[in-house]
Amino acid sequence: MIELKNVKLNIDNIDILNELSFSIPDNSVFCILGNRKSGKSSIFKILTGIYKNYYGEVLYDGKDINDIKGCRIDILHDTRENDPDITVNEYLKFYAGIYKTFDENELDGYIDTMLKKFSLMSYKYTSIDLIDNENYKLVELIRISINNPNVILFDNLFSSDNADFNEKLLEYIKSLVGQKTLVFASRSLNHIEEIATHIAVLETGNLVAVGKKEEVYKKAELSNKIEIEVIENIQDAVDILKENADIANIVYNDKIISFSIVSDITYSKDRNQVEANILKKLIDNGIKVYSFKKQRVRFEQLFGRLKG
Amino acid sequence: MENILKILDRLNEVYVKRRTILIFLIIQNTILSLIMLIFVNVIVSNGVINGELDYSQIRLFYNTAVVLLFIIVLILAPIFLARSLNDLYKKNIIEHLLAVKIDISEIVYAVYFRGLITLIIVLVSAFPIIVISFYFGGFGLLKIFKLLGMLLSFAVLYSAVCIFISTRFIDGNVSALVSYLAGAVLTLINIYFLNYILNGSFLIIVYVVFNIVLSLVLVSVSRKTSLFYA
Numbered sequence A: 001m002i003e004l005k006n007v008k009l010n011i012d013n014i015d016i017l018n019e020l021s022f023s024i025p026d027n028s029v030f031c032i033l034g035n036r037k038s039g040k041s042s043i044f045k046i047l048t049g050i051y052k053n054y055y056g057e058v059l060y061d062g063k064d065i066n067d068i069k070g071c072r073i074d075i076l077h078d079t080r081e082n083d084p085d086i087t088v089n090e091y092l093k094f095y096a097g098i099y100k101t102f103d104e105n106e107l108d109g110y111i112d113t114m115l116k117k118f119s120l121m122s123y124k125y126t127s128i129d130l131i132d133n134e135n136y137k138l139v140e141l142i143r144i145s146i147n148n149p150n151v152i153l154f155d156n157l158f159s160s161d162n163a164d165f166n167e168k169l170l171e172y173i174k175s176l177v178g179q180k181t182l183v184f185a186s187r188s189l190n191h192i193e194e195i196a197t198h199i200a201v202l203e204t205g206n207l208v209a210v211g212k213k214e215e216v217y218k219k220a221e222l223s224n225k226i227e228i229e230v231i232e233n234i235q236d237a238v239d240i241l242k243e244n245a246d247i248a249n250i251v252y253n254d255k256i257i258s259f260s261i262v263s264d265i266t267y268s269k270d271r272n273q274v275e276a277n278i279l280k281k282l283i284d285n286g287i288k289v290y291s292f293k294k295q296r297v298r299f300e301q302l303f304g305r306l307k308g
Numbered sequence B: 001m002e003n004i005l006k007i008l009d010r011l012n013e014v015y016v017k018r019r020t021i022l023i024f025l026i027i028q029n030t031i032l033s034l035i036m037l038i039f040v041n042v043i044v045s046n047g048v049i050n051g052e053l054d055y056s057q058i059r060l061f062y063n064t065a066v067v068l069l070f071i072i073v074l075i076l077a078p079i080f081l082a083r084s085l086n087d088l089y090k091k092n093i094i095e096h097l098l099a100v101k102i103d104i105s106e107i108v109y110a111v112y113f114r115g116l117i118t119l120i121i122v123l124v125s126a127f128p129i130i131v132i133s134f135y136f137g138g139f140g141l142l143k144i145f146k147l148l149g150m151l152l153s154f155a156v157l158y159s160a161v162c163i164f165i166s167t168r169f170i171d172g173n174v175s176a177l178v179s180y181l182a183g184a185v186l187t188l189i190n191i192y193f194l195n196y197i198l199n200g201s202f203l204i205i206v207y208v209v210f211n212i213v214l215s216l217v218l219v220s221v222s223r224k225t226s227l228f229y230a
Helices: A040-048 A088-099 A104-117 A133-147 A165-176 A212-221 A234-242 A268-284 A299-306 B001-017 B018-050 B055-081 B084-090 B095-097 B104-136 B141-166 B172-199 B203-221
Strands: A001-009 A014-024 A029-034 A055-060 A075-077 A151-155 A183-188 A196-204 A206-210 A225-230 A249-253 A256-261 A289-294
Touching: A001 A040, A001 B001, A014 A040, A014 A055, A014 A206, A014 A249, A029 A040, A029 B095, A040 A075, A040 A151, A040 A183, A040 A225, A040 B095, A055 A075, A104 A133, A133 A165, A133 B141, A165 B104, A183 A249, A196 A212, A206 A212, A206 A268, A212 A299, A225 A268, A225 B203, A234 A249, A234 A268, A256 A268, A268 B141, B001 B104, B018 B055, B018 B104, B055 B084, B055 B104, B055 B172, B084 B095, B084 B104, B084 B141, B084 B172, B095 B104, B104 B203, B141 B172, B141 B203, B172 B203
Parallel strands: A029 A183, A029 A196, A075 A151, A151 A183
Antiparallel strands: A001 A014, A001 A055, A196 A206, A225 A256, A225 A289, A249 A256
8 A cells, every 4th residue: 555644745945745645555546636737747756756855754555665675666657758769669678678577588479469459569660759649658558567566657548539549548457457556647537437446636736635436526525326217117126226225316207217326345346346236136127228327527527516 | 786787788778779889989990090000101101211110100199099089988978978867867767767666876877887888898999909009109008008097087987977967957958068068178187187197107096096986976976866856
């Protein structure tokens, strides 16, 4: 677990972070939300070891994060400046040679497998400077997978407008959920909202809210509502839902039932399972479900509610 | 130490293109050989006219070659080192390395040794021509070793100056420019003291030790820099 205790950062007499205290549990999906200059990137720079001139404590499993060798952190940046002289293959091998997580003989095979997985094989011998930002992020994901870190920091990962690319990215990220600690710094909840387990909201270096996603939503009087449209027997459907202890705030009209899941579920995968079970129970009881969808919470909505 | 060697190995493998160094080696040694040939040609031509070979004329080669080697160090060190750390910082490489708990001093030393080794390879490749021509030009071996020691320790110091400057400026062009200015000053100082150092037996030891100590101080200070620690 990563813990920040009263972390304060001042650069050139400007307070970047003010007495921040929160914990990032192991294998959680932690989203640090905030607008520009809110301090998200500074937190990342502290976690990676670039900034050491902060006050307070940053601990990993109770020990100073800069002192322990066992904690491998990696970061996927939003910005890039690459060397035009090196190819994608050389780039990956450069880091692999330092990480030493792979045997030389296995490395080539692994790089090829991952390049194929992300449809990047044709770029293997292309200068890394020539590939576009989206493919660069995929190359970075391969680099990170070679490193095999405990904690992965993603800086504005979903900044692209390309839906297919975001989908591909999300699919890969989902495969890491529950296995690694994933920390996102973002200005929006798009894509991350689905997998997030914890949220911290920052404003100019101050913590507005932090905690499990459900707790933060509760504080903001928001919830991940689910909307079900049924063709008939709506009262039966409502009765079935009321039997489930995980379900609250049931509201319905002629066709549509909306409700929230209130159980203390840590991981997105488990929450998906709960939702799948609800849907299965309705169908098993002969309810004709026409649609079943989650209402997404937007960052602006969350931020607005938290700030009152 | 293990991390320094790992980074050094990787930087050499990927970021130092061997063909670039090879081109430097070919150009440098071709120039030196041509100068040598010209001097030999002059000596032989004068010998034919005067009926006697005057080897002392090869001493002219001494000044040209020494100045040329200083200039090579002056030109190459900033190319290899002046942009090194700020470049790695901008390319996020330093952050990636720090994140896997590689210490900043290991990164600084690895980058320093990478540049220094490249520079020394370039210099050492010129030594056979220099040693042979100086020896047959009437120089004692001790003086030749003094000169080589002076050149190498100058390269050690100037590389450290370059790496220190690269950690002070975020813009690689600015740090390259400042490095060239610092190099020009250092070269002038060294050329001024050249004869004193080569003729004194004790001074060369003081000079080499001073350069090495100052280099280690500069490289150590480089890890504590505003560029990396905001």
